[in-house]
Each structure stands twice: as C-alpha cells, then as structure tokens.
Amino acid sequence: MSWDHERVDELLAGYVLGGLDEEDAALAARALIEHVPECDTCRRSLEAYRLVEGDLGLAPPVIAAPETLDAAVRRVARPARRPTLRGWGVAAAAVAAIVAMTGWNALLLDRVGDAELRQEVLTDRLATTETLQRWLQDAMSSATHPKRSVVPMTGPGKTRIVLLYVPGDDRGYVIGSDLPPPEGSYVVWFSRDGETWTPGKLERLGDVALVRVETDPESWDQVMITEERASDTPTPSSSPLVVAEISR
C-alpha cells in the first residue's frame, strides 16, 4: 500500500488525540507499522503532535490536589506495600481490560460464579492489559528511534507483521495488524543453527497484536510465527505462517 503524507498527517493528528473512529484507527495502526517508522516526515509529525497532545493538558486551570490523593500517591512509593486499586477504579479498569482482551483470549466472566475467583480473573486481565499498553508504548518509541531496524515478515493475505528493534538493545517487538483470529495462538519463534527459542504468543491489544522479545534479535538468524493449539509448546509443531531472515 502506498501512503500519502498528507493523509497520514491527518490520521496522526486524530490518533494522538484518541479521536479516530474504528476505520481510521485501523488505518492509522497500519500506517504506524508500515509507513511511519521509515518516513522521516511522518515520524517528525507524530512526535510533534504528541508534544501538542501532552501540552494541551496545561490548558485547564490547576487545582490543588486533595490530601487523600497526596496520601494515595505516597503509598505508591512505599516498597513494603503493593499498590492497590479500589472502588470505581477496579470496576472501570476491569471493564477496559475485558474489552481489550475480548477476542482471542476472551474469558466469559459470567461463567465465573465465585466472586473471589472473578476478582482474580479481572485483576489478571487488568495486569495483562497494562503490560501490553506499556509494550505498545515502548514499541512505538522504538519505531521512531533513528537507529531502529524493521524486519518485515511476509505472510498470506492482508497480514502485516514486523520485527522491530533498536540494534544494541536486548529487546524488541514482533507487532502486527490485520491478523485473523487463530485456532489456538500465534507463537513467535527465533532460530539459528537448528536451535529455537520463543518469547511467547502474540497478544492482542485493540487493532494490533504484539509480543515483547527479550533477546538481541541480531543474535538469531530467523524469526517466524506458527499457529499452535497447545500452550507451552517447546518447539514449533507446524509450518511457519510467516518468516523472515534477520540480517546483521
């Protein structure tokens, strides 16, 4: 797909404000994966719009934080205590978590009758979603890094997946869009000289799916994705759906 800079610029302006509707959001996600990392103009635009979005937060009047907030934030930094979310925060965050995870990993909460177990499920989902949001933020940061390396992974249909990393960092991301729901899970594998290692399965967050890769990608020869029905498969059990060579 060829990208028009003006169109991408307009999408990015709406994207940083979180105001895109479904169709434009999907298009923006694709642009962020397929075009922006390689386009200096659009990458600069994205950075500039992000600064505007942050600075707009200065427009409202400042309000002295209440003592209850002061105390709550101080508790966050006490290492002996684990921060907790209570009341509305748990309910709202849990709803967001379930919405975000609906699809591949959906767990129908109404099947979980026990209140304590239900709370544990919600808490787990919340933790997973927060992790994925941190991953996506870090991945987008890598995507705009001047030394970034992007390895496109070719696959069937409209599937778009890339391995994204900054050479020298011991981490990277496999991130994709337009992936059809799998039978089981999409599992990422790295290989070299007959040895394989997996960072795990692709996790869905909104319109994209990603997994953090805790390794130096350039220490491997190939990256690939298989569809696995069983969890914790030690080696790929089927032919790769997508594969790419990693050059150093």
Place this chain on the structure above:
Amino acid sequence: MAETDLELLGRVATRDAAAFEELYRRYAAAAYGLAVRVLRQPAIAQEIVQEAFATVWNAPEAFDPARGPFRTFLLSLVHHRAVDAVRREERLRERERRANPPPVPDEDVMDVVVEEVDLADRRRQVREAMHELSPAQRETLELMYFRGWSHARIARETGVPIGTVKSRIWAAMRRLREALA
C-alpha cells in the same frame, strides 16, 4: 539548584521515594486539574492521577527524554486514562445519565497553587496558542480532547459534517504544532 525532572526520574528508577514525591509535588496540581476538567468528578480524577503516578513509579523507563519533556509524558498519560475512563463511564451510565453533573471546582482554587515558573510559562503559551485558533477549531478540538469524543460523535452531536470536523481537528493541531514548537 533544583534537580531537573530527568535527574529526579533517574533517582525514581533506583526506587527513591523522595524523588518520586518531588515529581508529584511539581505536577500534581496540573495533573489533577486536567483530570477534573475531563472527568468532572473529583473522586474518579483522583484515581486516574494516582494510576498515572503509579505508572511513573513502576515503569520510569517508559519515559523517553528524546521525545519531549516529562510534563508532556505525564499529562498525556493522565489525559489518555481520563478519556478512557470518561468513555467507560458514559457507557456504564448510558441509561441513567445524570441530569446535573457535580460542579467542577471553581477556577479560584488555582490561587492556592504555586507553580514552577517554567510550567506556568508553558501554560500561558498553550492558552495563547489555543486562543489563536478559530472559535470553530477550538470548540472542535476541546470536544475531542476534553470530552473524549471521536470525529463521528462530534459530527453527530454538533450537526457539522464529519469531513469538516476532521479538517478542523487537523488544522487546529497543525497550528498548535507550529505555535508550540
């Protein structure tokens, strides 16, 4: 001489609670003001600000100094969370929308808050830049930024064609980008 935000964040990365509290002291009023402006419910705004600062404490490496100052990172974090919350809240309360939302704290409260000089300067620049937008651009931008409305919802609620809404948002963002560069 006061430590920079970056220096404080370096200490936060080593689990220095005092550095974390100093960052909170610097930005709590701005973050809380933004959250209240979006959510219009002080109790929920407190939760959002607490979560944002918890993110700073738990993952200080999420802030990349190459991509702008800490204030924009933090306020962006608060804004995203506040908009997500207000959208969730709207869905949850769709059937029983309150006729009279709780009053937003009066702007007089700002008199009791003493800001860092550079933060106050930047605030003035942002407000001036907003003032330079056309009324239509400013109103459309505020509906998206502060109320969390999408292009389609703004079009639906205001009766303005969606193409015009998109153009206004884009034009507003471009003008702000130039004014605040």
